[in-house]
Amino acid sequence: xxxxxxxxxxxxxxxxxxVIVLFFFVPIAGVIISSFGKSRYFRFPVRSWSTKWYDQxxxxxxxxxxxxxxxxxxxxxxxxxxxxxxxxxLAFARYDWKGRIFYQRLIMLPIFFxxxxxxxxxxxxxxxxxxxxxxxxxxxxxxxxxxxxxxLVISIQVYGFDVxxxxxxxxxxxxxxxxxxxxTLPALAPGLFSGALFAFLLSWGNFPLSTYTSGADSxxxxxxxxxxxxxxxxxxxxxxxxxxxxxxxxxxxxxxxxIARRRRNEKRA
Amino acid sequence: xxxxxxxxxxxxxxxxFGKLAAVNDVSLDIVDGEFFTIVGPSGSGKTTxxxxxxxxxxxTTGDVLLRGNRVNDVPANKRPTCMVFQSLALFNHRTVxxxxxxxxxMRGVSRSERRxxxxxxxxxxxxxxxxxxxxxxKCSGGERQRVALARALASDPDIMFFDEPLSAIDYQLRKHxxxxxxxxxxxxxxxxxxxxxxxxxxxxxxxxxxxMQAGNxxxxxxxxxxxxxxxxxxxxxxxxxxxxLPVVIGADGKFDCAELSAQFIGPAQxxxxxxxxxxxxxxxxxxxxxxxQADNHVSGSLFNEYAMGSRVxxxxxxxxxxxxxxxxxxxxxxxxxNDDVLIGxxxxxxxxxND
Numbered sequence: 070x071x072x073x074x075x076x077x078x079x080x081x082x083x084x085x086x087x088v089i090v091l092f093f094f095v096p097i098a099g100v101i102i103s104s105f106g107k108s109r110y111f112r113f114p115v116r117s118w119s120t121k122w123y124d125q126x127x128x129x130x131x132x133x134x135x136x137x138x139x140x141x142x143x144x145x146x147x148x149x150x151x152x153x154x155x156x157x158x159l160a161f162a163r164y165d166w167k168g169r170i171f172y173q174r175l176i177m178l179p180i181f182f183x184x185x186x187x188x189x190x191x192x193x194x195x196x197x198x199x200x201x202x203x204x205x206x207x208x209x210x211x212x213x214x215x216x217x218x219x220x221l222v223i224s225i226q227v228y229g230f231d232v233x234x235x236x237x238x239x240x241x242x243x244x245x246x247x248x249x250x251x252x253t254l255p256a257l258a259p260g261l262f263s264g265a266l267f268a269f270l271l272s273w274g275n276f277p278l279s280t281y282t283s284g285a286d287s288x289x290x291x292x293x294x295x296x297x298x299x300x301x302x303x304x305x306x307x308x309x310x311x312x313x314x315x316x317x318x319x320x321x322x323x324x325x326x327x328i329a330r331r332r333r334n335e336k337r338a
Numbered sequence: 339x340x341x342x343x344x345x346x347x348x349x350x351x352x353x354x355f356g357k358l359a360a361v362n363d364v365s366l367d368i369v370d371g372e373f374f375t376i377v378g379p380s381g382s383g384k385t386t387x388x389x390x391x392x393x394x395x396x397x398t399t400g401d402v403l404l405r406g407n408r409v410n411d412v413p414a415n416k417r418p419t420c421m422v423f424q425s426l427a428l429f430n431h432r433t434v435x436x437x438x439x440x441x442x443x444m445r446g447v448s449r450s451e452r453r454x455x456x457x458x459x460x461x462x463x464x465x466x467x468x469x470x471x472x473x474x475x476k477c478s479g480g481e482r483q484r485v486a487l488a489r490a491l492a493s494d495p496d497i498m499f500f501d502e503p504l505s506a507i508d509y510q511l512r513k514h515x516x517x518x519x520x521x522x523x524x525x526x527x528x529x530x531x532x533x534x535x536x537x538x539x540x541x542x543x544x545x546x547x548x549x550m551q552a553g554n555x556x557x558x559x560x561x562x563x564x565x566x567x568x569x570x571x572x573x574x575x576x577x578x579x580x581x582x583l584p585v586v587i588g589a590d591g592k593f594d595c596a597e598l599s600a601q602f603i604g605p606a607q608x609x610x611x612x613x614x615x616x617x618x619x620x621x622x623x624x625x626x627x628x629x630x631q632a633d634n635h636v637s638g639s640l641f642n643e644y645a646m647g648s649r650v651x652x653x654x655x656x657x658x659x660x661x662x663x664x665x666x667x668x669x670x671x672x673x674x675x676n677d678d679v680l681i682g683x684x685x686x687x688x689x690x691x692n693d
Binding site for chain 1: 392393394413414415419420421423424425427428429430431432440441444445489490492493
C-alpha cells in the first residue's frame, strides 16, 4: 500500500538521521561531560562533578599562548589561502587557457599526499633553505595543503557565476574596478566566505604539518597530542570543551550579524 | 542631424576567430528610431555582430560608426548603447530596484533621484510597485524580462540591443512580450536592434529584417519583402513551411520539375537562370476542381491535415514530395484522407530562387 510504504520510508529517514546525529555528537558530548568530572583521569561514568579544571585551565597562561599561536596561524592561513585560492579558482573555473586541464590535475596533488610525510619533507626543505621552524613556517606548510582545497571550494562558486553579469555591468557604464566591486565580489562572496572558513578550521585542527614545522611555537593540537601521549591532565577535555563553546559562540555571533544585515537591507529597500 | 545620416553604420565589418570568419564583411545602415532585427540560425554570427556593435568585442577589420563617428575602440561602458542579454544577466545578489538603478548609481545619481526614476521605469515595463525591494531570484521568468528591460532603459541609451532575450520563454508569454516590446519601441522612440533565430518573431516586431547565414548578411528588407521575395532557398525555408520545387528551365522557358514529372509556368526571369527552386507559400496553394482553375497544377493524395487555430494545413503527397496547402478554417477543404486531390497555384504567387 502506497501510504504504508510512505510511512515506512518516513520513519526510516527519521531513524537514520537520528543515528547519524548521535554518531556525530556523542563523542563531543562525552568530552564535555568529562570536562566537568572531578577525577584526575578520563573515565566514564563521571562519579563526582566539579568545575575546578575550568578554573585551572582558564588561569593557566600556557593555554592562552597556545590559542593565540593557533589563532595567528589559522588567521594567516585563511587570509592568504582565500586571496591565492580566489585567483587560482578564476584560473581553474573561469578562463579557458592552454594548460588548464593540466593545472586542474596538478593542483589536486598536495591533497592526496600523506600529511605526515608532507610535514617531514617541508621540514627538510626548510632546513635546507635556512628557514627556522616557527609559526610562520607552519603557516607556509598549512598553505601547501590548504590552498588546493580552498581553490576547489571557491571554484564551485565561480562555476555557478554567469560571466555575462560582468559584461552587463560594464555595458551599463561601470568601469573595471566598479564591475569587480559591485558585481564579481558580491556574487562570489559566499564562496570566499566558505573558503576562508574551511581554511581556518583545517588549519586550526591540523596536527601532522604543525608538529614538524612550528618549532617552539606550539599550537593547541600539538599541545593536546603531547599531553595525551605523556603526562595526561584533565585540562585536555576542558580545553576541548572550551573549543566547542568558542565555536558555538562564533557561529551564534555570525548568525546574529547575518540577521542584522538582512534587517538593514530590508529597511533600506 | 542631417537627413539620411544613419544612427549606426557598419562598414565591411569582419570578425575572425582563428581561421573562421564568424562575421564576414558585413555592411549595414541603421536608421534612427527603427526596429531592426537580425535573423539567423545559431552559429550564423549574429551574436558576434551584436557584441561588436555594443562594444563588447572589436572587429578584426572594418568600422562601426555611431552618428558618423568611428567607435571601434570605444568600450561598451563609454557607448550610448545598452544590451539586454540572452541570459538577461541580472545581478542575482541584488533586488529589483538595485538592478534597475545600477547604471544611475554608476553615474553618481543621488539615491532619491534614482529611486524616483526607477519607479517610473517600473511603470513603463509594467512591474508592480511593491517589487522594488524583491530579490530578482524570486521573480518569475516574465518579471525578470521586465527587470532586464527596465535596467537597460534606465541608462537612457540611444540604441538598445537585444540578444534573443525571449528565447527561453514559453510560447504564450513570448507572444505577449513580443507585442509589449514593439509597443515599448513605439513609446520610447529609441532605435532597437534585435537578434533572434525566429523569423516569425522578427516579422511581428521589426521595421526591417536582416538575414544572416554563415557570417554573411545575405538579405535586408522589410518583413513583407523578405516574405514575398526571399533571396534564396535558405531564406525561403527559414520562414517556416514553404513548398520548394527543384526545377530546370528549358529552352522553351518552361520549368521542368523532374521530381513531379511535370512542367510548370514560372515567373519571368531577368537573370536567365537555367535552374533553381520554385517557391510557393502554403497559403497560395489551392485545391482545384479542374486544372484550368490555376496556372499550374499537381495531382496527389491527401496525406494528413492539421488544425492550427484560425488556419488548417494539409499535406498532399505528390511523387516523393510532400506539398503543403494552408486554408482559413472557415474555408476548410472538405475531403477524406487518401483522397486523390488536385492542387495548384498562379504564376504571380511563385518565386524562383537559387540554392
